[in-house]
Amino acid sequence: MKLLVFAHRGEAQAFFNQWEFAPVEFYFNGLFKTKNYYLLITGEGLKDASEKTVAVIANFKEELDEVINIGIAGSLSPKLKIGDTAWVRSSYAQNAERCEFKSFTTTQHSSLDCISAYSRVTTLEEKKMLSSFADMVDRELWSIMSAAHLFDLPAFALKLISDEAESDDFCRLVKEEAPALSKKMLQAFLEREEKTVKKAVTIVAETLEDKLLTHPKLYFTTSQARKLHTVLRGLSIKKTMNDDEIMTVLSTIIEGEGLERTPKELSKLLLMRLDQKLNPLNTKIKEKITQNLKPLMETGAQVSFDPELEQDYVQLNFQIRNTKDQKKLILALEQFNYQKIKEIFQGNLGDDV
Numbered sequence: 001m002k003l004l005v006f007a008h009r010g011e012a013q014a015f016f017n018q019w020e021f022a023p024v025e026f027y028f029n030g031l032f033k034t035k036n037y038y039l040l041i042t043g044e045g046l047k048d049a050s051e052k053t054v055a056v057i058a059n060f061k062e063e064l065d066e067v068i069n070i071g072i073a074g075s076l077s078p079k080l081k082i083g084d085t086a087w088v089r090s091s092y093a094q095n096a097e098r099c100e101f102k103s104f105t106t107t108q109h110s111s112l113d114c115i116s117a118y119s120r121v122t123t124l125e126e127k128k129m130l131s132s133f134a135d136m137v138d139r140e141l142w143s144i145m146s147a148a149h150l151f152d153l154p155a156f157a158l159k160l161i162s163d164e165a166e167s168d169d170f171c172r173l174v175k176e177e178a179p180a181l182s183k184k185m186l187q188a189f190l191e192r193e194e195k196t197v198k199k200a201v202t203i204v205a206e207t208l209e210d211k212l213l214t215h216p217k218l219y220f221t222t223s224q225a226r227k228l229h230t231v232l233r234g235l236s237i238k239k240t241m242n243d244d245e246i247m248t249v250l251s252t253i254i255e256g257e258g259l260e261r262t263p264k265e266l267s268k269l270l271l272m273r274l275d276q277k278l279n280p281l282n283t284k285i286k287e288k289i290t291q292n293l294k295p296l297m298e299t300g301a302q303v304s305f306d307p308e309l310e311q312d313y314v315q316l317n318f319q320i321r322n323t324k325d326q327k328k329l330i331l332a333l334e335q336f337n338y339q340k341i342k343e344i345f346q347g348n349l350g351d352d353v
Helices: 009-017 046-063 124-130 141-150 170-202 210-213 222-237 243-257 265-278 281-291 325-335 338-345
Strands: 002-007 031-033 037-041 065-073 085-087 090-095 115-116 136-138 155-163 302-303 314-317
Touching: 002 009, 002 046, 009 037, 009 065, 009 170, 037 046, 046 141, 046 222, 065 141, 065 170, 085 170, 090 141, 115 141, 136 155, 141 155, 155 170, 210 222, 210 243, 222 265, 243 265, 265 281, 281 338
Parallel strands: 002 037, 002 065, 065 155, 090 115, 115 136
Antiparallel strands: 031 037, 065 136, 085 155, 302 314
């Protein structure tokens, strides 16, 4: 899932026409979603762009793969003309008459840089001063790149030049030609998306991880895909299982559970089985904990503990509908020995635990 970030709705007009975006109920207006994209309208300026982009990424990080800022920019270089589209290499920020020390660089193949101004650029003198740092100027990119960097997400920027280096008619041009500019930005964006898809298709799924991630019976969420990468790497380092053995585990799961579980559930089950192979001690600890939780579980209570075994807590959810339920729970709690659970968390699996 990609987060597309625009300053103004007019810049995103063609994108709204291209896909059926639905509003997302959030802390503020301006967030929309379709099957493959989130779309955020931040408003103009570094402050609004920073606050809103950070808020959205913080809430939806597990769904996001990358952040893309799309919008207009003013040219600071003779080589950039009105109507040109450009992917940005590096992003800088202007504060008063100096450039912010911290910059952000994308992996996009480009030689063009953009500087984000703290206030509107209205004179040729300001443009001349900023041209010492970058090829184009906008009002939001640096904040968006900073937000993505904070959450370790790759970020890119597509800019369409709305005025030339010697022009001082920036604002009027944007208002009059927003629909046409938006269509041109959409076209450039779709060209990149098409190249990305073609590149992905031409890459043969040679690794086991690729095979599992693209398996028709499985569906990995972003967090599950990260877990898969970690587990496979661990199994490879420890030489616990080879690729054929892992695929055998998958085949067994599909044959036994394939008709009853969803692709997402099958992926979760596969991760659990592989993790058991990678961390057999953890598996024994979990089994021992579960065994000692039986007095509580037999009451019909929902009992859980930290699956990562990092915190030695036991969580209990129980409905008391009458005094009989109350007495049943009290009796179970009297039989339950938390000290044993605590020792098991610490790795003491002796029979006398």
